[in-house]
Amino acid sequence: MQNLSLSAAAKPQRIFARHFLSLAVAVTLISTPAYANSTALETITVTGQHHPLLIETTLDPTQSSAPDMRNQLAQLPGISINGNGAVSGIIQYRGMFSDRVNVQIDGSVITAAGPNGMDSPLSHVIGSIGQEVTLYRGIAPVSVGAETIGGAVAISHIAPELTDSEQRTFSGGLSVSRFSFNKTHYSVSANAINHNTYISVIADKQTADNYRAGSSAGNGIVIPSSFYDRHGVKIRGGYVAKNYSIDGFVTARTTNESGTPTLAMDIIYIDALLAGLDYTQRLNNQWQLKTQVRANNNEHIMDNFTLRSNTNNAAYRENYVDSEGRSISIKASHIDAQWRSEYGVDWHTKEHYSNITNPNMAMFYLNNFNDVQRETASVYAQWEQEKSSDLQWLFGTRYSRISADAGTVDSNMAMMNPNVANLRDAFNTAQRSKLFDLLDVVGRISLPSNESSVWTLSAGVKEQAPIYQQIYTWFPLGISAGMADGRNYLGNLDLSKETAFKVDVSAEFTGLRWRLAPSVYWSQIDNYIMGMPSDNMSANMIAQMNNIAPPLIWANEDAQIAGFDVTYQYAFSDNWSLGITGQYVKGKQTGTIKQDLYRLAPFSGDVTLSWQQEHDSNSYGFILHTELAAAQNNVAELQNETSTSGYGVVNFNGYYQFDSGLKIQLVATNIFDKTYAPHLAGVNRVTAAQLAVGDKVLSAGRTVGLNINYQFAID
Structure with a gap:
């Protein structure tokens, strides 16, 4: 098979021995566990020289009952998922989430329509087998993109590989999963490939009813708005010549009626379209030029009465939103x-x-x-040198200019309520055009102390401009870019950019059958944007008239975030393997109000025991995964955040892989039917349900399912 890379510069070289980070993640996530022999520690590859802390792994969505791979992603070091809904998961990395974490889907930064992240970047992934995830562990290099103050994650479907023949080869697959709570997932793919062209079609459909919580603490109650219904399709094609390649794709994702229990509304529909075109030109043996063009359109309706109880006709609310995103990037690489x-x-x-x-x-x-626009123009340069086997270093800098503007707004309430009129008029007459100049600087030094260990010191400055919700929310509403704290927020036209000073110390130690990779980090964030008590009299009067808490206004404060994450892997034999990951993060607001930062992941970890056996070209095995979380008592009182208890949950995956391409998997999560609430799941906002309003959203009880997957190839 011929890889699509045009040269050594097109794809960084793989280094297995020194930069492999997570066998445990590998055996849990890839479709065929990677530990059949003692050298299998090299199966998950981590790009070495170009980005020493770059983790690349392949996820198999069929190994979990979640529709958006959140369970597998949460096993990567430092990653957690804020669960606002079954199809509205938001990636949190080392204490930051939402737009502070640069999440790219097929090379695109998603322009979400929903102001609370209902159509988060994860919702745009078509759930077929073989999603490649890239985690930039620690401080993201400037080459990744602008506004990466909280890190960067990239998710894309595995690129097709060309054959050596002009004759076209056909391949594809079908995956069907059926789980408890009437949860059904279908996925189908088809590919046509030869020596220089390829085309692929991928489609999926995912549905589920409301689930029941575990029964270990009593009768399992039904969790409201935990249902979902969505489908999607992706078409991709490309051509590869001697010195250039073209790759294009179109993805359409339709989300029908789906619940978001932590938000004030549910999804009625989301129509999302994502398209991209890549052109790569090899100039000579050392230089390569790549151009990427992306377009993203989203249309979305949500309401608070169709899918949840609402007895007050005057309080019915339907929200229509749409968004458009366009981008182009040009980069020249030299090696x-x-x-x-x-x-x-x-x-x-x-x-x-x-x-x-x-x-x-x-x-x-x-x-x-109304007519909100946000434009980013950015330029960067990055250099990396391997002077000798004793020292590697990387340095990069990026300058970005962010411009934002918004049109005038209005509401019929302004005719009868002077407070609404005051807010509208103040916004419409204000200077709404904003400019932010950002500068990112990242440096990194890697120093091997011997053949089996390497230390890496990273430091940098990262800057982030306010997002449109933080600037242009003129009327106090529950719009918080997915924070889901139940508070109403008011925008602030006078916000400044955030500036983070970051330090990361990482190490990797390897033995014949084991690997340990700890990382410690610290960040000081100046002008950290968070909700503070409102001093706007009109907004406060509106809250008082409606007998609700005064809104919070987005404001610049200071904050510190520190913590560590670690991975450990051990191969007992050719068949048995153990993987352990752990993470801890502590965030404090250090400005005028001293409190813990909102919705941070608790001290948590994963323990994965894996076994595999081969017999007559077939293979079978199991994965026993234990998810552990300590109590989270470090909470943000201003956001009405409450503590959560710790828990431990055991999951199981057993499979039999036939050499014919047929694979059968038994998937069981929460085997002991434990009643528990992850801290990042948020609180319930749905009335007239078995779960009280304001209570933590409980996770699903015992969920058992079967996946049948068939892959084929025709020469």
Whole structure:
């Protein structure tokens, strides 16, 4: 098979011995466990010289009952998932989440329509077998993109590999999963490939009813708005010549009625379209030029009455939102025996519109976002040199200019309520056009102390501009970019950019059958944007008239985040393997109010025991996974955050792989039917349910399912 890479510069070389980080993740996540012999520690590859702390792994969505791979992603070091809904998971990395973590899907930064992240980047992944995840562990290099103050994660479908023949080869697969709670997942793929062209089609459909919580603490109650219904399709094609390649794709994802119990509304529908085109030109043996173009359109309706109980007709709310995103990036890469360098320019624009109505009151409307635009122009340079076997270093810098603007807004409430009129008029007459200049600088030194260990010191400055919700929310609403704390927020036109000073110390120690990779980090964030008590009299009066808590206003404060994460792997034999990951993060607001940062992951870890056996070209085995979390008592009182208890949950995956391409898997999560609430699951906002409003959203009880997967190839 011929790889699509054009040269050594097109794809960083793999280094197995020194930069492998997580066998435990590998055997849990890839479709065929990677520990059949003692050298299998090299199966999960981590790009070495170009990004020493870059983790690349392949996920198999069929190994979990979750529709968006959140369970597998949460086993990567430092990653947790904020669960606002079954299809609305938000990646948290080392204490930061939402737009602070740069999550790219097929090379695109998603322009979400929902102002609370209902259509988060994870929702745009088509759930077929073979998703490649790239985690930039620690401080993300500047080459990854602009505004990576909280880190970076990239998810894409595995690239097709060309054959050596002009004759076209056909391949594909079918995956069917059926789980408890009427949960059904289908996925199908088809590919046509020869020596220089390829085309592939991927489609999926995922549905589920409301699930029941565990019964270890009593009768398992039904969790409201935990259902979902969505489908998607992706078409991809490309051509590879001697000195250039073209790759293009179109992805369409439709989410029908799906619940988000931690938010004030549920999803009625989301129509998302993502398209991309890549052109790569090899200039000579050392230089390569790559151009990427992306387009993303999203249309979304949500409401608070169709899928949940609402007895107050006057309080019915339907929110129509849409968004558009366009981007282009051009980068030149150079590689020789001593140096690796990369130079690039990026441009990205986002547009947002949102209008709230009441179907029972034709006159009611609240135009909360109108003609919002946010544009990013960025340029960067990055150099890396391996001077000798004793020292490697990387240095990069990026300058970005962020411009934002918004049109005038209005609401029928302004005609009868002077407080609403005051807020509207103040916004419409204010200077809404904003400019932010950002500078990122990252340096890293890796120093092997001997053949079996290496130390890496990273330091950098990362900057982030306010997002549109933080600037342009003129009327106090529950819009928080997915924080889901139940508070109403007011935008602030005077916000400053965030500046983070970051330090990361990592190490890797290896033996014949084991590997240990700890990492310790610290960040000081100046002008950290968070909700503070509102001093806006009009907004506070509106809250008082509605008998609700005063809103919070986005404001610049200071904060510190520190913690560690670690991975450990041990291969007992050719068949048995153990993997352990752990993480701890502590975040404090250090400005005018001293409190813990909101919704941080507790001290947690994963223990994975794996076994595999081969027989007559077939293979079979199991994976026993234990998820552990300590109590989280470090909570943000201003956001009404409450503590959660610790827990331990055991999951099981057993499989039999036939050499014919047929694979059968038994998947069981929460085997002991434990009643528990992950801290990041948030609190319930759905009334008239078995789970009280304000209570932590409980996870599903025992879930058992079967996956049948068949892969084929026709020459």
